[in-house]
Amino acid sequence: MKRLLCAIMVVVMSLGLVMPVIASTPTHFTYTYNQRGVPTPSPDAYTVSAFMLGNDFGVGHFLTPRGLFVFENLLYVVDSGNNRIVVIQVNEDGTHDLYDVRDYAMLNGVPSSFRNPHGIFVSDWGEIYLADTDNQRILHMDADWNVINEITQPEESLQAGDADFLPENLVVDFTRRIFVQVRHVNRGLMEFDRYGNFAVYMGAAPVTVSLWDQLWRRIQTQEQRDRTSPFIPTEYNNVVLDHEGFLFVTNTSDDVHSVRRLNAMGNDVLIRNGRFAIEGDISYGDVPMITGPSQFIAVAPIYNNTFMAFDFTRGRIFAYDFQGNLLYAFGGVGNRQGFFVEPVDLVAMGTTLFALDVRTGAITRFDLTEYGRAINRGLYYYRRGLYQESSYYWHEVLRMNGNFYLAYVGLGRAMLRQGNYRQAMRYFRIADEPGGYGRAFGFYRRIWMEENFWMFVVAIGVLIIVPPTVKKVIKVRKEILAS
Numbered sequence: 006m007k008r009l010l011c012a013i014m015v016v017v018m019s020l021g022l023v024m025p026v027i028a029s030t031p032t033h034f035t036y037t038y039n040q041r042g043v044p045t046p047s048p049d050a051y052t053v054s055a056f057m058l059g060n061d062f063g064v065g066h067f068l069t070p071r072g073l074f075v076f077e078n079l080l081y082v083v084d085s086g087n088n089r090i091v092v093i094q095v096n097e098d099g100t101h102d103l104y105d106v107r108d109y110a111m112l113n114g115v116p117s118s119f120r121n122p123h124g125i126f127v128s129d130w131g132e133i134y135l136a137d138t139d140n141q142r143i144l145h146m147d148a149d150w151n152v153i154n155e156i157t158q159p160e161e162s163l164q165a166g167d168a169d170f171l172p173e174n175l176v177v178d179f180t181r182r183i184f185v186q187v188r189h190v191n192r193g194l195m196e197f198d199r200y201g202n203f204a205v206y207m208g209a210a211p212v213t214v215s216l217w218d219q220l221w222r223r224i225q226t227q228e229q230r231d232r233t234s235p236f237i238p239t240e241y242n243n244v245v246l247d248h249e250g251f252l253f254v255t256n257t258s259d260d261v262h263s264v265r266r267l268n269a270m271g272n273d274v275l276i277r278n279g280r281f282a283i284e285g286d287i288s289y290g291d292v293p294m295i296t297g298p299s300q301f302i303a304v305a306p307i308y309n310n311t312f313m314a315f316d317f318t319r320g321r322i323f324a325y326d327f328q329g330n331l332l333y334a335f336g337g338v339g340n341r342q343g344f345f346v347e348p349v350d351l352v353a354m355g356t357t358l359f360a361l362d363v364r365t366g367a368i369t370r371f372d373l374t375e376y377g378r379a380i381n382r383g384l385y386y387y388r389r390g391l392y393q394e395s396s397y398y399w400h401e402v403l404r405m406n407g408n409f410y411l412a413y414v415g416l417g418r419a420m421l422r423q424g425n426y427r428q429a430m431r432y433f434r435i436a437d438e439p440g441g442y443g444r445a446f447g448f449y450r451r452i453w454m455e456e457n458f459w460m461f462v463v464a465i466g467v468l469i470i471v472p473p474t475v476k477k478v479i480k481v482r483k484e485i486l487a488s
Contacts, residue, residue: 035335040280040410040437042287047406050324050333050377051358053343054099055370059084062103064091067366072174073352073359076127079104080352080359082368088119090135095354099372110135110144112152124174124186126246134183136172143172143185145201156183159195159203176246178269184244184252191240193271194254208254208271210239210261243350247306257300257317264301264314279329285316286334295319295338305353309385313351313358320345322360322371326384330411333380336360343369356381376405383415392419410436417441426452 035049059067068086075081080101082091089108093101109116121139128134132153133146143156158170171188172195178184181199184207193209239258247253251274252267264283266275281287285299295318302317310327320339324332337344347364356378358371373381383398396419402412417432418441426449433442 034337035333037331037333037409037411038281038287039408042281044288045408047333047409048376049335049374050380051322051335051371052374053369054357054372055101055368056342057093057101057368057370059091059366062091062093062101064103064106067091067368069363070361070366071123071349071363072125073350073361073368074125074127075352075354075359078354079127080354080368081125081127082361083122083125085121085123085138088121090119090122090125095357107150110146110150110152112155117152124172126176128177128181129179134175134177136175136185138171138173138188141170141172143175143183143197143201145183154201156197156201159197161203173242174244176244176252178246178250186241186244186254189240194241194244194252194267208252208265208267208273210241210256210258210265243303245304245306247312248308249310253304253306253312255301255304255314257302263299264304264312275329276327277329279325279331281331283314283325283329283331285314285321285323286319289319299323302348303351305351305358307353307356307381309381309388311381311384313353315348315351315360317348320348322351322358326411327388330414332411333377340365343371345369376402379405380412383412387415387419390422392422395419414438414441417445421445421448424448 034046035051036044036046039045059065065087067082067084070082071085072083073080074083078095080093080095082093084091087108089106091103092105092107094104095101109118111117119135119137119140122135123138124136126134131148133144133148133150135144135146137144141157144152145154145156146152172185173188174186176184182204183197183199183201185195185197187195190206191209192206194207196204196207198204239256239261241254241256243255245253247266250269254265254267255263257263262273262275262283263285264275265273268274275283277283285301289298291297297318299316299321300318301314303315305313305315307313311332312325314323314325316323316336319337321334321336323334326332335343338346340346345360345362345365347362348360349363350361352359356373360369360371361367362369379398379401383395383402386392386395386398396416399412399415399419402409406412413432413436417429417436417438420426420429420432421441421444426445429445430442430449433439433445
């Protein structure tokens with residue numbers, strides 16, 4: 006009995022020593038949604054590889070930083086509260102070093118200080134564009150921070166009730182057109198030509214008005230209409246340029262798509278063929294201080310046409326493929342590594358992600374795991390028509406996560422492209438993908454008919470020849486017997 010009690014005490018004490026270690030180990034809860042929209046845990050696609058503060062680089066604490074930008078191996082941090090830009094060099098071995106700190110530009114040979122800047126963009130030709138928000142200007146500078154052009158509020162954009170010119174984020178395309186997201190502007194992005202001349206508002210989000218609202222507005226008096234809130238477009242909160250020259254914009258409205266991909270004409274060309282909408286969490290529960298649907302605050306495009314969307318509401322990062330399928334989601338709200346208190350921006354350097362938290366002033370670096378790399382490679386090879394290679398990586402994904410139904414979809418697509426329609430039907434059936442199954446079945450049926458057409462010819466021939474022959478034989482037999 007004493008031995009039994011001693012054994013129990015040893016086990017309890019061992020658990021007591023182990024449990025604190027388990028509880029303190031950071032987890033990066035990663036999940037996706039299955040075919041029925043149920044959240045399903047999955048292996049981590051990304052893991053935290055660095056957690057950086059301003060003090061780590063000897064520049065003091067980042068104060069309400071608002072933006073990040075990646076150019077080659079440099080990470081630009083818009084340290085808004087300190088009115089400066091901090092440039093960090095990202096080394097191949099995964100370390101980070103301070104590269105530069107800049108709190109002013111040279112304007113006509115005189116230092117001109119930044120004031121609460123929000124967004125920065127560095128072009129392929131090495132020029133720097135800065136949204137110097139509280140100075141109400143956009144600075145176009147060379148690589149040495151000498152001002153080439155200073156863009157202020159364009160007179161032709163002014164209308165009754167216009168607020169101050171407060172640029173927050175901007176991008177520059179290959180034609181050197183400047184697209185700017187401006188605070189309190191709901192007519193879309195402000196477009197400037199290469200010389201800083203205002204051109205047009207582009208890409209305004211469509212206004213959604215219910216049938217009831219339209220009917221009610223028709224029967225209202227003019228006085229009632231004046232007191233009613235007008236139907237106005239949604240204001241964007243960020244803009245980023247992807248690798249093909251399209252503009253990703255985000256907004257926090259529930260009435261329009263949270264993420265849009267705009268072409269040069271301002272039309273939304275984002276493909277939404279996924280099983281679920283590109284809106285973050287499909288189902289969610291409200292907890293104190295965290296309520297409502299996902300609200301995207303930033304997008305980070307990846308080289309293989311996938312993109313990451315950063316959710317302001319719950320601090321999660323959602324990964325979508327080129328068809329709009331949710332690959333996985335991870336992160337959350339909290340003070341531990343891999344979680345965020347108030348997320349504000351997200352950028353990608355290759356497949357490495359850098360996420361910014363404005364409240365804590367921290368930058369979190371995420372790197373792909375083996376599982377995440379397998380998904381990316383499967384998508385990469387499929388996009389380039391290398392279906393055999395993509396199949397290999399989808400099998401690797403299933404080896405690590407048998408519940409990832411999109412891997413079965415990927416295999417089905419690969420088999421479909423290779424002409425292996427019967428196998429494609431099998432994978433699409435497992436993935437519960439009726440559209441893909443129908444296409445594979447159509448091709449399989451046509452080939453089967455071509456290969457087995459002779460059987461129908463023989464059958465028809467038999468039906469045509471045999472009955473008269475039998476009838477003739479019976480007739481002849483009867484005549485013989487009668488004679």
